[in-house]
Amino acid sequence: MPTYTAPTRDTRFIINEMLDLASYGNLPGFENATPDMIDAVISEAGKFCSEVLAPLNQVGDEQGCTRHEDGSVTTPDGFKEAYEQMVEGGWTTLTGAEEFGGQGLPHVMGFAFEEYMGTANQAFAMYPGLTGGAAAALAAAGSQEQKEMYLPKMISGEWSGTMNLTEPHCGTDLGMIRTKAEPQADGSYAVTGTKIFISAGEHDLTSNIIHLVLAKTPGAPDSSKGISLFVVPKFILDENGEPGERNGVSCGSIEKKMGIHGNSTCVLNYDGAKGWLIGEENKGLAAMFVMMNAARLGVGIQGLAQAEVAYQNAVTYALDRRQGRALTGPADKDAKADPIFVHPDVRRMLMDAKAFNEGMRALCLWGALQVDLSHKAQTEEERQLADDLIGLMTPVIKGYGTDKGYDIANNMQQVYGGHGYVKEWGMEQFVRDSRIAMIYEGTNGVQAMDLCGRKLASNGGRAVQAYFAAVEEEISSAKQIEGLSEMAEKVEKALGEQKAATGWFMQNAMANPNHLGAGAHHYMHIMGIVTLGFMWLKMAKVAKAALEASPEDAAYYEAKLTTAAYYTERYLPDAGALRRKLEAGSDNMMALPEEAFATAA
Template sequence: MPQYNPPLRDIQFVIHELLEANKTLAALPNYQDIDKETINQIIEEAGKFASEVAFPLNQIGDKEGCTRNEDGSVITPKGFKEAYQQYVDGGWPSLSCDPQYGGQGLPQLLNTVLYETLNSANQSWTMYPGLSHGAYECLHAHGTDEQKKVYLEKLVSGHWTGTMCLTEPQCGTDLGILKTKADPLADGTYSITGTKIFISSGEHDLAENIVHLVLARLPDAPKGTKGISLFAVPKYLINSDGTLGARNQVTCGSLEHKMGIHGNATCVMNFDGAIGTLVGEPHKGLNAMFVMMNAARLGVGMQSLGLTEVAYQNSAAYAKERLQMRSLTGAKEPEKAADPIIVHPDVRRMLLTQRAYAEGARAFAYWVALMIDTELNHPNEDVRKDTADMVTLLTPIVKAFLTDNAFAATNEGMQVFGGHGYIAEWGMEQYVRDARINMIYEGTNTIQSLDLLGRKVLGDMGAKLRKFGKLVEAFIDEQGVRKEMQEFIDPLADIATKVEKLTKEIGMKAMMNHEEVGAAAVPYLRTVGHLVYAYLFARMAKIALNNKASGDSFYEAKLATARFYFEKLLPETAMLIRQARAGSKSLMAMPADLF
């Protein structure tokens, strides 16, 4: 009984009114001819595919899951293969890929919109093409000419899919202790041996071949992360004429039985002397893999945006129909046995929390996507560098803040449904289960927090953070004189000042004790995440105020959501800042044997 309608009006608002994307794209040689009408047509078609093709398979995939046969092959849920073929036939895998390899050469921004709608519709199914796009980006950036010739056109077209194989039974985040080995062969290829676990889309029946990007160690590899190399290992070997050859020695040993994302095949992959080719330089595999890892982190943020949106839509629809009790100020629909639960303040709090997190995430994710387009395509090197610094700073926040908020939002949705939220047929409990994984994989949210505070902020003495701070300061200076903007500008300026002070304080403590970074990292990331949202909601509020006289209820709702965010969600930062300042003493005082 769940429903999903692509939020086209808000998508268009973010792209055209908030970001004014066409102005940015006009400065990028590859995108100068892309107009507003083209953008709208693409996002409408993307939404149609998501809602009409992928969404009807979501509950089917959750119920059926994937099946592993005795020979190690995997069958995806009913309808998944046919939907993937429609996806390929529609040209969707090639949307933002290089035209040299059959891509359409459209902006990353549009690919981001596509993935939002797909993840709202069916996160498990979307992971198959999503990982393939990451594999394409990695090989496009670091592959040899031969690898590009062999793999890229097939990945771009969607006829082949891709995976990233990092995790092993003994190592997840700490890749320095991985054991998979790569032995050189006389013909220049390598024999890959080892076991990888938790490999999403590791084996399936959607495409004719799968390209595994595998981290492994060469015989002369130094210890730790400086001894890791990256290899392209296909499921089927490729003949010199490009046709598929013999089956490579890589198989799915088992499927993980998971809490959520049942429709995606999460595999234990065994490499038993599988033939692979080196990607990038020896012992520098993490440098190459980070292209795919960063793409995956942004992709997980999009998964959480998608789940937040679809959970909100279903919660709001239910709250308008479900009758329970009377309004505290008197019956709102006296002709009925009770009022719809949307009259109750706390139900509205839950709905507005979901809505604010969805709208904030959309603005944030699209903004970062547009910056990626600038980073990769702007003719001015200084602009590219400045934008790259911003993307580097914001990527861990996209991953962690959006996924934390999505889990909160789906839980709020489950609460709106009450007992029905616990029942599978309504769909809400699946969204809760699916959202939970997003906080874990592609680097847990604690890892993202350590990355933000330790590497991205303190690592360069706050230089990247100051670049973002200048954007906030400029907006405050511009809008601070407007009386009607004070309710947004004052709290924005307040949190900006507090983040600056908190950053300096933690930096000073960290020089004396590195554990202060670990103790402060998680509340620090959420605090900076709120600073980003406060900046974006203030910008959205400005646009809504400028259009207030139009009578368009969209702007009325946007303004109401912004006010809710500033009054009810941003105050979380008071607690977070106190937690970050509390330091590591109480965390580290208890001896380990007393736990």
């Protein structure tokens, strides 16, 4: 059975040392995030996820969720009890607004907990994860009455939430949705339609489920400009604000999926369900994007999470499994064979995983800090900069993070050889579970087009120029530190490849938009590679300074520097190859007629 140990030491390094979260103590919400508080939260979060959630991961995969004749759904054994423990421990309240019962801690703390939870049990983590996004959308666009009605119990975890976008005939192109919302005399709307792929759409974990539903009102434009957002609770609230009459929404079926079996991914049927408009009519997409952006960052964390748990188990296996001898001679002369850990190709896969995981963890937590600063930094200029950076990085965290997370999970399965293909070892579940992250909340192709088609050019390129400046500043700083200049030069070269790719788009994409579409995925990966190099420079600087102070855990910092060197020599060269692919354009990609793709008999 696979195991999981939360990487609390690495999390503390990033939060306390790399980000120096304590230095933001003058900002609202940061005053309570002292190093002692951070250490306590991280330690207890790691313990809860490792000891309570991880043992349920295979249980959830094997049992799945069960839909009953009345449309109700029960979750796998142990999920309800674990959820109750999570609520009792206050974990759902970490970053919630204090006004509605939350602890108001920085998002950095919430992201750390999300990683641990998703690594321990991704299917379970999706239940509270979607609730957080729904609460964010209500907080941003809901009326004060709606906030007071729903947010306290959503933040406490007593109620959960969902997002309802996709329909059988439409996914990314939301302008095609057919779900209708008819205005009623009492100010509510009758919502009718079918939504599919609704994560946590029906379950037995909470006493109410608050659905956020995209629909069109009568006479609305037949496009994305005609979309409105509605709050549709599973149980309509009574005069005391408690669940009362059952609403007209039901689970038609549970999707039969490749992975995340422990999460109830539902087809939801709305049959004149009572809903209430959130925000303005025909302005629903903007409100939903608040939730979607939060969800996309959460999915990026899932890419890291599955890579991390697969890596941890692959390391354990590689140290234990004996096959062959080390190329330099027997490593263990008293045994008939050496652990496979000694073989360079196994080390290649493990080092690739370690370098990605630690770099991606730094990026996710740095991104969380930008979310916090975009709301709470002291000046408008600082808030704007943080908002630009996290807006630019969201598709990279989601797209690159999940592409690579899946690759890492695959390679960790490879470390096991034939045992990796056998269910009892658990590795094949990590691969299956990680696959969905590349698809939902906007496929990674959509993320790449969002990055290249919207984010790069937004506000005259203000965000990407700010990003370039931040990376250049880090490079310049690292060049002045003995032992880091070579790493800095490699990051600088990779950044040059990204700048060249950006320039090529500017010169060629206007004349032929297909050039942008053909190269967007490559560009997203270039930016992911460079950004993790940016993170590794930050971590290397901190590790170098710490070593000079002769710490007790010097081995930890030495490993950081070695892994940073590995990343810069093994990952960064790919930026150049990807730029050359990008600059090949779209001519040959789009040249063949449709019939040329058919297989001749």
